Amino acid sequence: MLNRNAAVWVLLSLVSVVCYAAPPDYLSRSGTAAHAVSVPDGTQVTLDSMIVDQVTGCYSFLRDPWPRGSTIPVYACAALQRWWTVEASGTMTTISGVRVLVAHRIRVYTDHEMRPCPPLPKGLEAPWTWPYMTDVPLGTSFESVLPPPPASTPMDDSPEPLTAEPGTIAHAKINGGSVTLEGKIVTAVFRPVGSAVIDFFYIQEPNCPSGIKVDGTCGSEVEAGDVVTVQGTVVGGTGVPECYIEATSVVCTGSSPVPKPLGMTNKATVGGQFGLQPALYLDSSDADSVGRGLNAVGTLIRVCGKVLRVEGQAYSVGDIIHYIDDGSGLRRTTPDGSRPGLKLLSWQGYSLPTYLREDYVAVTGILGAEMSVDNPARPVPVLLIPGPEKRNHIWVTPGNSIQAAIETANIQTPKAEVW
Structure with a gap:
């Protein structure tokens, strides 16, 4: 058996190994x-x-x-x-x-x-x-002696100019101006309670997760799943948190299944600038937390998390607001100074009737954007959940744990980010 001094020496040796072992490079x-x-x-x-x-x-x-x-x-x-x-x-x-x-x-x-x-x-x-x-196919070199490599020039970190196929939503966001978008699928419709007049709706490409908001009353007859041709003017850029189309004509040309939502973490809802769609902020109080990468504003997505805060009354005429957090680091400031996560806006009080603080939910909705309370020049994400539609759709699913909410959110859902 080790005596006391030997035991102390062994312990100190182990501590030294832990403290001074070089981290992996x-x-x-x-x-x-x-x-x-x-x-x-x-x-x-x-x-x-x-x-x-x-x-x-x-x-x-x-x-x-x-x-x-x-x-x-x-x-x-x-x-x-x-x-x-x-x-x-x-x-x-x-x-x-x-x-x-x-x-x-x-x-x-x-x-x-x-x-x-x-x-x-x-x-x-x-x-x-x-x-x-x-x-990648490799060609054959006939050099008997390989030539010396040329001098390497420093890489320009500025990205290549954005390009997209004309007639796509991406092209509309990049170039703006007057647009005609054909064959797009309506993913969600937002109208006041008891009214047939639409405030706005969202359209998306049939073959990829790219969507945009359409404003204007000329689309009062459309429903989720309609295939439409939209004409109008793209509005976006500085001071506009969410790029959208001011429509002058909306024509329904058919119907189609609504695209499956894009599975995302709360943090992944914060994307970089894409044409006229501004970048969002991961932390509304931090000017250095501007987003980078995929900007999914306007797209049908699915998220999950724990309910941190509830504003509004269930089944009332008016919007109900929930805030959820999945632990990925999204933060925003509310008018009372609290710092919850992703804001869920249940349109006109529908879709989120009974969920309270500490509940776990998986939620489908449209990723929108609004200006933050901290700084009106910083757009932050908001998930918009529409009211009842002619075509039934389950927007919110409860879970008794965060793992249950994650598993529910991931069922048959393409992933933008693995969490």
Whole structure:
């Protein structure tokens, strides 16, 4: 048995190991550019989740996606494009004093329809498992001696100009002006209690989660599931929290199932600027919390969380407001100074009749935007839940735990973000 002094020494030794063990250096883990240039010539390496920084002839410069990520020249006669995320496997060598990866295989990260993805995150300790990857054909080089790599120019972090197919909602948001949108599906209708006149409604693409608000009384006959042609003028930009169409004509041309909602965390509802649709804020009191990435404003989505706050009275004529939180970090300030999460606006008191604080719910609605209480120049997300419709739809589902709410929200629902 250990005596007391020996036991103390062992304990101190263990504490020293815990306190002074060096943390893993993700910047130079296997699969990074820094690791690749550190191994001897002839070593086989695989670089995962690398951004295509520059393409010059048969050389491509790949960069780790984090800030100030290392860049490495890769020799491969491949038709790569800037901003693609790729995996490159090959042999390390040195050409004219520069470390180079001579690739024998390059795969591009894609979505489920095999379209190249925008920059993806890179695992800190190991590569992410990504289900959709496509091999890039590699040409044959007849060089007996590989040419030296060209000089790498610093990457311009400004994104490429936004483009979209004419006639799409995305094109309307980017370019504004007068638009004609054909074949769009009505996802939700908002009208006052007892009135046939519509305040506004939302339309969405039939084949992708892209939607927009349509304002104007000319659409008084439409219902969720109608296929419509909308003509009007796009309104958006500075001072307008939510881009929308001021309609001059709405014509119903058929019917279709309403698209499935896009599953999102509360935090994922905060997206970056997209054309005339402003960026939203993750924390309405923090000017530096402006959103980035996918902006889903105008789209039918599904979220879940714990009810933190309730405003309004069930079944009354007037809006009922709930605030939910799923732990992902969304915060906004209310008029009384409290800091709950995502705001749910139940239109005219429908759809959220009995849910109280501490309840767990999974909610389907339209992702809208409004100006924050902290600063009227900062748009924040709000989930709009419409009233009764001719076509029945379950907008809110209760759960007895956060896990039940998550599982309910995820049933047959495409995911924008895994939580």
